[in-house]
Amino acid sequence: MSDLHIEATRGDLVESVHRVSVAVVDGDGRLMAESGDPDLVTFWRSAAKPFQAMPLVMDGAADHFGLTPQELALCCASHSSEPEHLTTTDSILGKLGLTEAALACGPHTPLSSAVAEEALRGGVRITPRWSNCSGKHSGMLALALHHHWPTEGYNLAGHPVQNRILDELTRWTDLSRDDVFCSVDGCNTVCFALPLRGMATAYARFGVSSEEPARRLREAMLGFPHMVGGMGRPCTDLMRVMGGRLVAKVGAEGVYSAALPEHGIGISLKAEDGDMRTAPIALVTVVNRILTHLGDATAVQLLRSSGHLPKIPIRNTRGLVTGALSSAGDLRFL
Numbered sequence: 001m002s003d004l005h006i007e008a009t010r011g012d013l014v015e016s017v018h019r020v021s022v023a024v025v026d027g028d029g030r031l032m033a034e035s036g037d038p039d040l041v042t043f044w045r046s047a048a049k050p051f052q053a054m055p056l057v058m059d060g061a062a063d064h065f066g067l068t069p070q071e072l073a074l075c076c077a078s079h080s081s082e083p084e085h086l087t088t089t090d091s092i093l094g095k096l097g098l099t100e101a102a103l104a105c106g107p108h109t110p111l112s113s114a115v116a117e118e119a120l121r122g123g124v125r126i127t128p129r130w131s132n133c134s135g136k137h138s139g140m141l142a143l144a145l146h147h148h149w150p151t152e153g154y155n156l157a158g159h160p161v162q163n164r165i166l167d168e169l170t171r172w173t174d175l176s177r178d179d180v181f182c183s184v185d186g187c188n189t190v191c192f193a194l195p196l197r198g199m200a201t202a203y204a205r206f207g208v209s210s211e212e213p214a215r216r217l218r219e220a221m222l223g224f225p226h227m228v229g230g231m232g233r234p235c236t237d238l239m240r241v242m243g244g245r246l247v248a249k250v251g252a253e254g255v256y257s258a259a260l261p262e263h264g265i266g267i268s269l270k271a272e273d274g275d276m277r278t279a280p281i282a283l284v285t286v287v288n289r290i291l292t293h294l295g296d297a298t299a300v301q302l303l304r305s306s307g308h309l310p311k312i313p314i315r316n317t318r319g320l321v322t323g324a325l326s327s328a329g330d331l332r333f334l
Helices: 043-051 055-057 069-075 083-098 113-121 134-146 160-174 196-208 212-223 234-242 278-294 298-305
Strands: 003-012 012-026 031-035 042-045 181-186 190-195 247-251 253-259 265-271 311-315 323-327
Touching: 003 311, 012 134, 012 196, 012 278, 031 113, 031 278, 043 134, 043 160, 043 190, 043 196, 043 247, 043 253, 055 069, 055 160, 055 181, 069 212, 083 134, 113 278, 113 323, 134 160, 134 196, 160 190, 190 253, 196 212, 196 247, 196 253, 196 265, 212 247, 234 247, 234 278, 234 298, 234 311, 247 278, 253 278, 253 311, 265 278, 278 298, 298 323
Parallel strands: none
Antiparallel strands: 003 012, 003 323, 012 031, 012 265, 042 190, 181 190, 247 253, 253 265, 311 323
């Protein structure tokens, strides 16, 4: 059996192949299943957000500013810029006594095509609060204010906010600072590159941790899945239908991380060519394969009811189905 990959067909011909690397681990970082290179070093991108938000809760900033579970979920989100996401960003900033002018993230087109089209039709000016990372940035500002650190440059490497986040990230991944490569993310703050196995280890622990900050963030994401993504987004839909059995978070360039709390399992994967179309298919395939291997028929049925399947049609500009994206190959269980 070949490694897991996603095939794009046109008619009956495979037009392109997207290789996927996967690490599936337990809370001790032991590899349970793999595909491709489970130690592939890549950027975690937005799948790191729960751990970037961890100091916000752990250091008391969330309680100091009275952040609600819904607001904490947004701090972990790559949201779709829907009205509820924008008003929640405004609520957090209002509690901090700040406006969106303090956000270091730049504006970008909403991740939801429906929201983007509506904004275009309405002549809406897209500003930093529309960034899918506005919740994360608001949380970073809260951490800076709580510690009386300068808010200027809170997003830059070397700022106390980013040093605190890096310390927390290494704690969850069992990596040293030297093992983590830092660069600049699309939202203008620090992003982290590390092995997929380290990312998966962090999620395995996050899914079962009894530490109050982790528990609160996990429950916030599961309690308000719409804040984490939005309408029709895989993170939102999968967490909503799985009823606490799955915590999932997307990252840019084909990254996904997830936890299966009932089984103490963490997952991280990377579509190696960065194709964002293929990453959700890969995640659903991997989760389905793990749950089937474990004999968890209830969770498998819930997963299938999400509407996110390991095969989706490809349509042309007239809506005609011209092919499909589907998974092929398999995980190697160890």
